[in-house]
Amino acid sequence: MKADAEFFESTADSRVESVPLSHLSVELGHFYSPDLGRDADFFVDHFRRINRWYSAARDALQDTFPVRSPRISTCILIDDYFGRLESPQKLIPKLLGAAAEGGIVIDYLARESGCADWAVPIDIDPPDPGEDLPPGRSLAELVEARLVEDPPPDTTGARPPVQQTGWLCNGQRSPSTDHHEAMKRPTGWVPPAENAAMNHSIFADIELWNEGPNGRVWSCAMLAAVWQLLRFGALRDNGRRVAVPQRLPDDLPADWRELPAVSQVGERAAPFSAYRTLTVCAPLFQPIENAVRTILQQVAVEPAVLDQIQARASDEGLILAPAVVDRIEYLFVNTGPVRGVGPR
């Protein structure tokens, strides 16, 4: 008689935790410090304007999705990274109140610093005693590690990853013509080129970070790219979920850093992360979103996570675009007199 034997070792497979997923995550606006100081009326007007588009998006989803009641969650991102803000005690009730008056419910509230902070500390399932936690990394660093640069023509596997300069582009830069080496004939100007150009190039060069007096300062575009990936539930640190939404505390702290990266406001909100994302914002933000897309086009999301999301979607009868960047939608509309990102 022949016996069947099976043997497994748990660390030998690359298991990744899964996150609950909505069908759509709608961002109800970007808020940077120059705007966050405005009074309640500004926000009521903002949310009223947004609400029309939000309703339209909800209807569109209901019409096109093969599910009876699609799961939709809403969120806002607050910039506590670049600017100095009022305390959460003051600002959060103002925003939530204005949204309610504008007829819209904010399900999740996220801090932009959360995208630049250490990823690990908050975990709903405490690790087994004695289990070593991996060293903490910021979400932005996790994303940076996954960048695979768009290769210009004549690039082979011999090309090392381009020296980290803090810049990422979608093609070949125009060579500098300012400095001529002695004895060398000056060369003429050479234009930059987009790698996937159709007849003509639209070349984009994005600053990911620069060095400030207190170390690395991530760019708004990089943090917004992290933010999109969080909304897709596409980030893991050593297989673990990151920035898991926590309930917004009843007693709001005075310091933004005491809040979790993502706070859940309503008790019955649909899951924070979603198969698709929609951002409703002012046309003012279009350059940032273009930068975000340029970055996301060069992020290789962990294949196990992508497969997990695709499998869940197909169980629900949905077909997702293979690339995460193609699951993002935008509505650039008039959201009132927004000022956007201010100077640092």
Added chain:
Amino acid sequence: MLVLGEVQTAALQHSGSVSRDVAESALGLLPGERVRVSERPIGYAVSPQVLAGVDCRVAGRSGVRLRGVGTLTGRACLIGGRVLQGSVLARIEPAAVSHRQVWSHYLSRPGVVETIGRTDLSAVATAHLAPERRALSTMGMGAFGARIIAEVQGSAVLDRRTPVRARRTVLRWAALIDEEVEGVRIRFTVRDDGLRTVELALGQGEIADVVDLCEDLAMHDWLLTALVSVIEQSQIGVEQPAQSVQRLRPAVDHLLHLWMPAARLGGFALSVWDALEGRPGLSRQWDASVRRIRDQMAMAAALVNRPAEAAPLFP
């Protein structure tokens, strides 16, 4: 479907075989992604998959310009805490369009290189396996593999002392997975210039199994090469047995226990190993070499405390 790959194998630059923690740290090529480790039946650790973007010429039928765009995938493997591999592969697929697409398209299919131009898969496989010079590797696969090995060897947790002197070996492989092929065909070649090539044709099979097979072959071919080289350096029959044994010692300490063909393989890969055991008979050569070492050690032990005497064969 055509899959091309290259496996480079070398001794890890560390004085002892490394523990699990050290392996995890040395092979952590991608922050945020785990190193997979298993301990049965042999210590085995594999790094997360890393990618290299390419947009370059793919060698194929002469006179045809073939452009490949996509990503190579690479990984580092550590076997028995001692043998390090840099393993690179790409699946070659004719592109559906005749121009280059946005990069996210290629990143959503990691490990696939789409070819723009008239693609003759068998010509691409042949060019990959039979380059004019060993240094010429398809799409810079060799350089990518070498970079992976260098990154691991440069890890701060290693002491960069190698007890076994053995050359790095390069095994280049091409696998054609095609429903029309019956069974599994394999051709394993050792070229004059030291390059090893494996040509595989199979009706069906997972790419992951093909990669595991080629890495396993490369690892055992390296072990055999290393053992033979240690035996050569020991100058058996020229030196006194005690001295030869001294020189054979690294093989006993670091290599002999690692021979375990097909230990982690299943399915068609097992049958391929069985076939290779018939010819060229890697295990036969290994067993003979191991016996030779053991005989030397037994003789040295028997001769201990005896005055050194010459034993001329023809007095």
